[in-house]
Amino acid sequence: EPEVTQTPSHQVTQMGQEVILRCVPISNHLYFYWYRQILGQKVEFLVSFYNNEISEKSEIFDDQFSVERPDGSNFTLKIRSTKLEDSAMYFCASKGLADVLGEQYFGPGTRLTVT
């Protein structure tokens, strides 16, 4: 069964450093998303991406964040200058055109630890 993959599974970085989180969505999906989940809290929407552009972003997704689909398979989230409060689990998700129920398929997540 096709699945969303994410790398790395765990990233440790120092405050102020740039990080890139990588995702490979399901191959025939057209809609891509990033969410984050601070430990013990709810899953929060960051950004949605369709047709090679951001379609919506949340208040969390400020100028320090960017997304890119550099080729036909990868979808990346970049945090330019990490802060301690960026420590969280980051989930990538994708959705196909045929998913009429709106089901989003989540990757296993990248745990980002900012020290």
Added chain:
Amino acid sequence: GQSLEQPSEVTAVEGAIVQINCTYQTSGFYGLSWYQQHDGGAPTFLSYNGLDGLEETGRFSSFLSRSDSYGYLLLQELQMKDSASYFCAVRDRRNRDDKIIFGKGTRLHILP
């Protein structure tokens, strides 16, 4: 603003039935989804209600009342593997894509 309310924790006995309620207040609404998340895992889709009424998928059922901004997830014949967090989530489809607004989650504890 956007808010979804659900109980933070629920405890039930193996083999029993449990209902997890969710009320929502969101600026956009297209449907209500439920996701399951085991500790350390990713959310996985359980069910979706776009219209009022009950949707059944095996041991799980989900209900929606749009007029009451209310829904619930019903889990029957509980198994130990059902111990997880359950999130109600509003599907907010105002563009061509979908944004999911998640509730804070209900931690389900199952006793043997």
